[in-house]
Amino acid sequence: MSAQDETVAGLKQILITASNTGTCYGDHLARHLVDWFQFGEHQLYKKQQQQQQSDSSQHIPDTTLKTASPVDILLASTAVIPRLVEQGKADEILDTLRTYSQLPYVDKEVLEVLVLCLAVTAKQTEQKKLVTDAHSAVRELCTNTHLFFLFIQFSKMIAKKDGHCGWGRGLRRAVGSWYLSWEPHRLAVEVTRHASAHGWTHRDVIKLAHLKLKDMPIGTQVVLHYVFQGLGRTTEKYSGQDNSQDLLTLLQALDKDGHPQEGEKAWDVDEVISKVTKLHEKFGNLTLDDVPSQSLKSQELWSHLLDKLDSESLVASVNRLGRCHLLNPSTETLHPLQDQLVARLTQETVAAGPISPTQTLLSLHAYQHPARFIVDLAVKSGRGGARGAGRVLARKSSKVNPKVIEAMHTLIANSAKNIDKTKGKLGVCIDVRGSMATTHVWTGNPEGKGEVTCQEAAAVTALSLSSGGTNTAVSTLAFSESGLVNLTLGEGATLSQVINVFKETVIGGVNVNAALEWGKENGAETLVVLTHRLDHQAVAVASQALDQFNHEHNTQLRLVLCGLGTKRLNTPHIPGILLMLGFHHRTPTIIRAFHERYF
Known part of the structure; x- marks a missing residue:
């Protein structure tokens, strides 16, 4: 693979896994960066307040983060974008973002990373056409308020590093286009469903973009006037104008407590029922x-x-x-x-x-x-406070x-059957030893473990990859004393049934060589190994075995190693291997995308 192809592949990997390394931890890159940035700004503000209130010249310790700033990490994690620009492949950036935004493997969490890449693309100031096209793509890729405000937040973070405020003409035009592109009734639902996100409100954004309501269509005017003035004043101003009554009626149903008036009563059940009924009748989703x-x-x-x-x-x-x-x-x-x-x-x-x-x-x-x-x-301080x-x-x-x-278990089985079937032969090799049932998956939470056992995680992953046992291109196998044995998952198998199949299998240790041999005999394109623990030695042995296998047989077999209960491994990127640590609700999705060669 050429250097240019590797760069494009790196962008695709970020858009699927939300990671620019060969290891997936289930970390939420975009959200962590925003939270970290806002925490740093809050700490800086507190320090400035302390300095202003201090009567002496005594040095105040710097409480801000001493390590690399979140903006530096943001730019480092998306360094593939400026490299593509340097290689003369700027056009491929937005094409890739648009294509991957439509993939079934890209959910709302990964869309946040896609928005991060879009914001970085919009800051490649040496490429004016690319910057213009990136701002024009904001409405297409930022499909809700959450993503839209996330783009604005990332733009602010990057601009602040360069000493700017971030509100240039391009961003202002992007904001205006975003609001104007919505059908007024849909915009009314959007501004009431998501009034704020990432420290921004619609009122903040509209003011900073210098939008002029008088230049907008009447429907958009009504909704944005409501954002600033509330339902009462908007009704007084637009009642009877240009068929706006239907929109005003919708706003009345949608209006929450964003503009409470003195003496206004709280929501009662009948009002809420009326609201949800109208919304469902008009839009069909709730x-x-x-x-x-x-x-x-x-x-x-x-x-x-x-x-x-x-x-x-x-x-x-x-x-x-x-x-x-x-x-x-x-x-x-x-x-x-x-x-x-x-x-x-x-x-x-x-x-x-x-x-x-x-x-x-x-x-x-x-x-x-x-x-x-x-x-x-809580330990009370001498001044009455708690510390x-x-x-x-x-x-x-x-x-x-x-x-x-029981109904939730039924839903697990039924939803697995509705997953689109993957193409190409896939072997899912599962560790069925007792330790899988007694250890919990790593989910990245502060307590160190989740309630899901590694056995349950392996079972639900097998169900998802095999489309509930309906995909004949996927084989579910278990490591046994005799190597690998086939596990029969009946169509519509439940989680409990799959786990019972695990328990009936004669157990054996994880054997990557046996899995590779099975892959050779059955023409597999990808092998997945699900176990509870991985270490550096196991990864190194698997990498060496895969390299030797592909070299001897002139194949491009891929390998996924899942350490469901493993926290961290500092392992460099290994071509042909996807290393997944812990368990996340996107674990089967990432494996499917890797198998389908989307990265």
Whole structure:
């Protein structure tokens, strides 16, 4: 592969894995950088305040981060973009961003990394056409407020490093085009569904972009006037003008508490029910963001809401309902709501939605093992304040509903069957030793482990890759005493059934050479090894075996090594090998994209 091809491949890898290394940890690169930047700015502001309030010239220690700044890390992680510009391949950058934004392997988390790449592209000032085209692509790639404000935040971070404010003509035009490109009714839903993100509000952005409402179409004027003045003044100004009544009626239904007036009453259940009914009738989809959070403790509201939520919001609502004690099996009067939730979770339309088996499994464990943080160990200071306060993980006692658990397991199986089948022979080789059942996956959380066992993670990954046992191009195998044995996953197999198949297998150690031999005999294009622990020696042995195998047989077999319970390994990029540590809801998706040669 030439240097230019490697550069393009590096950009594609970032857009699929959110990482520019050969190892995937499940880290959220874009979000970590924004949080880190905002933390650094807050620390700097506190230091400046201390200096202003200090009456002496005593030195105040610098509490800002001493390591590389988040902007430096941002630019380093996307260094492939300026390299493409240097190689004269600037046109491929936006083409790749547009193409990959449409792939099924790119979800909303990876879109944040795509927006990061778009912001870096828009700052390649030596390429004026590229910068102009990047700003023109903002509306196409930033498909919601969250991504749009993320682009603005990244632009600010990069510009600040160069001593600029970030609000040049190109960004102002991009902001104006973003708002103008929305159909007014859709824009009304967007500005009320997501009023703010990443420290920005629609009012901030519109003011800094110097948008003039009088130059805009009447529908856009109504919505943006509402952003600044609220529902009452907007209704007074535009009532009866140019058929704006329908839009005003929609805003009245959407209006939350963003512009509370003195004496205004809080939401009641009937108002919320009316709102969600109108939204569902007009647009056909509904998320939890459309519902005032303070009203989500009402059983009556949930009974109207469950049949209207999209699949992701429906699965997310299980844990919320559990926290509100609306699913307790001992509560006789609430059985109709429980039965309604169970019936909805088992509908084919839910399984056919964007929800994945891994997301459902993680939500199921969140429901089965509820946890919350409490502030404890607070030591009172001499001046009456609290210092030394820490966050301690405490378990809430909560009863789980067996019917809901069974419905979630059914959804895992049904949603796996709806995953598009991969092409090319794929072998999924699983470690079925007892340690897989007793160790937990690494999810990157501060407590060090998740509730999901490595055995469950391997089972749900096998289900996802095999499309619920329906894809004949995918073989599920187990490491046994005799090498590798085939595991039969029946069509529509449940998670429990797959785990039982694991338990019935005669166990054996992980043997990469045996997997490679199976790949040779069966014409496999990719092999996946799922185990609970990886170390440097295991990776080095596997790398050497793969190189030797491909050289001897003149093949391009690829290998995925998944250490489901492994935290960190400082391993350089190894051609032909994808190293995945820990478990993330995107783990099967990344493996499928690697197998399909998207990076």
